[in-house]
Amino acid sequence: MPVKETPAKEEKPRQDKSYNPQIIEKKWQAKWEANQLYRSVIDKSKPKHYALTMLPYPSGDLHIGHWYAMTPADARARYMHMRGYNVLFPMGFDAFGLPAENAAIRDGVHPMKRTFQNIEKMRKQMKSMGAMFDWEREAISAAPEYYKWTEWFFIQLYKAGLAYRKMSAVDWCPNCNTTLAREQVWGDDRHCERCGTPVIKKDLDQWFFKATKYADELLKFDGIDWPQTVKTLQTNWIDRSEGASVVFKTEIGNHNVEIFTTRPDTLWGATFMVFSPEHPFVDEITATENKQAVEEYKTQAARQTEIQRGAADKEKTGLFTGAYAINPVNQERIPIWIADYVMMSYGTGAIMAVPAHDERDFAFAKKYKLPIVFVIQPEGESEAEQGERNTAYTGPGIMVNSGPFNGTKVNTEKGRKNPGIAAVLDWIAEQGIGKESVNYRYRDWLISRQRYWGAPIPMIYCEQHSWNPVPEDQLPVLLPEDVEWKPTGESPLKLHPTWKNTTCPVCGEPATRETDTMDTFMCSSWYHLRYLSPKYDKGPFDPAEYDYWMPVDTYTGGIEHATMHLLYTRFFHKAMRDAGIVKGDEPMMQLRNQGMVLGEDNDKMSKSKGNVVAPDVLVDKYGADSVRAYIMFFARWEMGAPWDPQGIEGTVRWVRRVWTLFTDPTPPTTVPASDEVTKNLRRKVHQTLRKVTRDFENFEFNTIISSLMELMNEMYKAREAGAAGSNTWKEAQEIYVKMMAPVTPHIAEELWSQLGKPYSIHTQPWPTVDEAATKEDSIELPVQINGKVRDRITVPAEATEDEIKSAALASEVVQKYLEGKEPRKVIVAKGRLVSIVV
RNA sequence: GCCGGAGUGGCGGAAUUGGCAGACGCGCACGACUCAAAAUCGUGUUCCCUACGGGAAUGAGGGUUCGAUUCCCUCCUUCGGCACCA
Known part of the structure; x- marks a missing residue:
């Protein structure tokens, strides 16, 4: 790509030497754009650095939170560039999603039109930031040349056996009129992550991705430098628990009822079973005389929300079905109950109840007068003493009443580390009644959304041949433009008169398209790949670009995506690695999270609260450099803080004072500085450089600014003492401007040019610390x-x-x-x- | 209930390996400039006392140490995640 020269515009000699950010920022932004300063191209002579910041949804207005995320990320990308890395720092838009479609329902403006208008505006706002985004690599997930590949990836997942369709009770947001993945339901009241509305359950036929296949691998974070908090959140989310699956047989029907337990060592203490009211065997096994009561209990349980059922302190209720099962370890006949404290959504929906050693089962047994048999005896306690207990015993001890295992030690370890559990695991496998098993809380990713403004799911249904993917040479399945906006709870695509009609890829007979679209998290699972070659049409990305730039070296964004986007994208990468499409085990090597800027009132910023800070106003008033500096200075980046509108005066003064220090032609003294003055100045310069360098490495942006302020104060004093004009002074100026460059790119470029240095400061190497001078x-x-x-x-x-x-x-x-x-x-x-x- | 983060002046925050607590900035006070104000520049600014000097202080209490914002224990507050999870 040839570097274009800017037409040399003759400017009038400046009369006014005062700092005018409006002029210099526009001037340099135009020049950088004109000669493509931030175009990133493969250059194998340099080490690469892929710096990625989470892409925004095109809401139509860049707010201060975007600046808070993007500016420090930009500063660090610029720093890495000066460190000699070939840096890729792209930007794009996560452009599918509900707000645009909801707006269309409200006012009829097509989401496509609105989205691209919003993008236009936000791109302009982002350019005012002066970031080093390579706009040639912009990717927009709602553009057909992007979502063609989102569809293609769906098909690859389908081919890999990782996409399947299932009828199940799924979470439905009645406000967004769509289903949600388990991760997108938040909080005690189980509300929609996007709009806050409590979700309900609906039985629907939906597409899922088999994310659970990767549960164990997703628990491993080897070789990636991610914050412990994110790793912990993901680990807790997946929630692996080790135990056994054991099969109990029902008397009626001789059904195999599989249960999961973490305590197979207590099998001999299982004195009854509890099924979830929704368990599929309930109807068949229930005795005739219990049928009516059971039906009533089921109806009542179904009416309750999962929150109500889930309240841990709720008094347990349940009902005897009249049926019995056989405990496979001792052939005891044990009653089968149903109770709403057993959830169909975890494990198998049925449990063995061991009241002696589980608090919930104990409470249940006491209430319904069911037998309690202790099978773990604490050392030194007699059987009589144990019978007196009025709580379950969950501590260590010796197995008793447990047939071949009497006398075996049990400790508090989980899984095989516990000698009692290990012994029983081997035995049940030998006996063929169960096996070692791992259970997860993690669910498969529900991908279907009953909305228009998303990537179509490229599947076709035929009466004869069921579901088949759209042939890849027919991609993309384009969204039709002429749809009616109705908040019906069904995809507008379904209501379109012709769109869904197609032919079966197998037999060519009339068939119908899937009318649901994909969760937008599918689009954002691979956007980092589209940036590599957004115009490439032979695949989702150009392999040459992939081999050079991937993996992402530094990824920055909010922690709110810990169990959503950050987990989805890891799953996606691993699945595509196994499909031979991408390489390596992880897509993003280093992750750092920024905090959140709150309103002045310490509340989350929102239009309804009227506490939103508009960066455009600040940029107009103070210039982008001062806003950038304040964003980086006013809080610890990873913590965030409430916005302090007064504080910006500090960085505004700093920027102006630097300007004055560099441009004031009349130094306060003509007395030459002593050797001590210059030596002290040089020491401070190199000490600051060491500190600033370290802080950039560590994402400690606030102290970068304070160190620069400190050095400026020292430079003012040194100038007072006659240092101006000395070689040390010149070196100090040069290093100072270079250190400022990543933070305040415009003024740095301007001062650099005024120092008579060659364009551009942003291609200068980062200065080296003279360790000797720091002593x-x-x-x-x-x-x-x-x-x-x-x-x-x-x-x-x-x-x-x-x-x-x-x-x-x-x-x-x-x-x-x-x-x-x-x-x-x-x-x-x-x-x-x-x-x-x- | 379980898991994780945070708690330092009026405010945002700093303190890098256990070594001068409060860097830097906001705000505030006083002074210079000005007819005046703003801007700018300068000085001061943790709290308490009998103020030359002394004492206290990093959520609370305890411990280790010559020395603790930093390490250990107990607790409190707060934010976030998970939760009848078998």
């Missing part, structure tokens, strides 16, 4: 006596421990405290302090 000549050490600072001594930096010690002891103050006595102990922490114990 202090003499250091002031505090002297502590019994832990309190009583004096300070100044010693040469290279003073030995003994020299420091005698200097400290020689101090008058120390002598006074010693009162002529010998100190008990003198500790010299070199370069830190002297501690004297009297």
Whole structure:
């Protein structure tokens, strides 16, 4: 790509030397764009760095939260660029989704039109930020050339046996009029992650991705540098538990009822079974005389929401079915109950109840007078004593009443680490009554959405041949433009008169298309791949680009996606790795999360609360550089903070004062600086450089700005002392502007140019710390006596421990405290302090 | 109930390996400039006292250490996640 020269526009010589961000920011943005400063192309002579920040939904307005996420990410990408990396820092839009469709229902404006208008506006707003986004690589998930490949990926998942259709009770948001994946239902009241409406259950035939196949691998985070909190959230979300699956037989029908238990060592204590009211065997096994009561209980349980059923402190209720099962370890006949504390959605929907060693089962047994048999005895406790218990016993002990295992030790470890469990696991396998088993809370990913504005699910249904994917050469399945906007709870695609009619790819007979669209998290699971080659049409990405840029080196974004996007994209990557489409085990090597900017009132920013901060207004008033600097300065990035509208004055002053320091032609003194002044200045410059470098590495953006402020204050003092014009001064200026460049790219470029340096500062190498220059000549050490600072001594930096010690002891103050006595102990922490114990 | 993060001046925050707590900034006060104001520049700004000097203080209490914001234990507050999970 040839570098275009900007037409040399003759500007009038500046009359006004004062800082005018509106002029210089526009000037440099135009120049950078004109000569494609931020175009990232493969360059095998350089190490690559793929910096990715989560892409926004095109709501139509860039708010301060976007700046908070993007500006530090941009600054760091710029820093990496100056460190010599070939940096890819792309941007795009997660452009499918409900808001645009809901707006269409409201006012009839087509989501396509609105979305692309919004993108237009936001792209312009983003450009005012002065970020180094490579817009040639922009990807928009709602564009056909993008969603063609989202559809293609669905087919690859289908071919890999990872996409399946199932009728089940799924979560439905009555406000969004669509189903949601388990991850998208939040909180105690089980509300929709997007709109906050409590969800309900609906029985629907839906497409799922078999994410659970990767549960174990998703628990491994080897080789990736991700925050512990995210790893913990994902681990808890998947919630692996080790145990056994054991088969109990029903008397009636001789059905095999599989149960999951984490405590196979307590099998001999299973004195009854509890089925979830929805369990498929309930109707058949229920005795005639119990039928009516059971039906009533089922109806009542179904009427309750899962929240009500899930309330842990709720009094347990249940009902005897009249049926019995056989405990396979001791052939005991045990009653089968139904109770709503057993959930169809976890495990198998049926449990063995061991009241002696499980609190819930104990409470249930007490209430309904069911037998309680203790099979784990704490050491030193007699059977009689145990019979007195009024709680379940869950601690360690010895197995009793357990046939061949009497006397076996049980500890509190889970799974095979527990000797009792390990022994029973082997035995049940031998006996053929059960096996070692792992259960997860993690569910398969429900991908179907009953909405229009999403990527079509590229599947066709034929009476003869059931479901088949759309042939790949017919992709994309395009969204029809002429649809009616009705909030019916069914996809508008279903109501379209002709769109769904097609032919079966197997037999060619008339068939119908799937009218649901995909969860937009499917689009964002692979956007980092589309950035590699957004115009490529032979595949989702150009393999040459993939081989050079992937994996993502640094990924930044909000932690709210811990169990959604960040889990989906890992699953997606692993599934596509196994399909031979991508390489490596993980898509993103390093992850860092930013916090959230809250409103002044400490509340989440929202239009309805009227606490939204508009960055455009700030940019108009102060310039993008000052806003960028404030964003990075005002809070710890990973923590976030409520917005303080006054605080921005601090960074505005800093930027102006730097401007003045560099452009004021009349230094305050003509007296040349002493060697000491220049040496001290140079020391401070290199110390600051070391600090700023380290802070960029560690994503500690706030202290980058404060260090730069500190150095500026020192430079003002040095200038006062005559340092201006010296070589040290020139070096200080040069390093200073380079350090500013990632944070405040426009003013840095302008000052760089005014220093007479060649365009562009953003292609300059990051300066190197002169370690020798950072060394202090003499250091002031505090002297502590019994832990309190009583004096300070100044010693040469290279003073030995003994020299420091005698200097400290020689101090008058120390002598006074010693009162002529010998100190008990003198500790010299070199370069830190002297501690004297009297 | 379980898991994880956080708690430091009026406010945002700093303190890198256990070594001077409060860097840097906001705000505030005073001063300079000005007819005046804004802007700008300068000085001060944790709290308490009898103020030359001394004492206390990093959510609370305890411990380890010459020395703890930092490590350990108990607890409190707060935010987030999970939860009749078998």
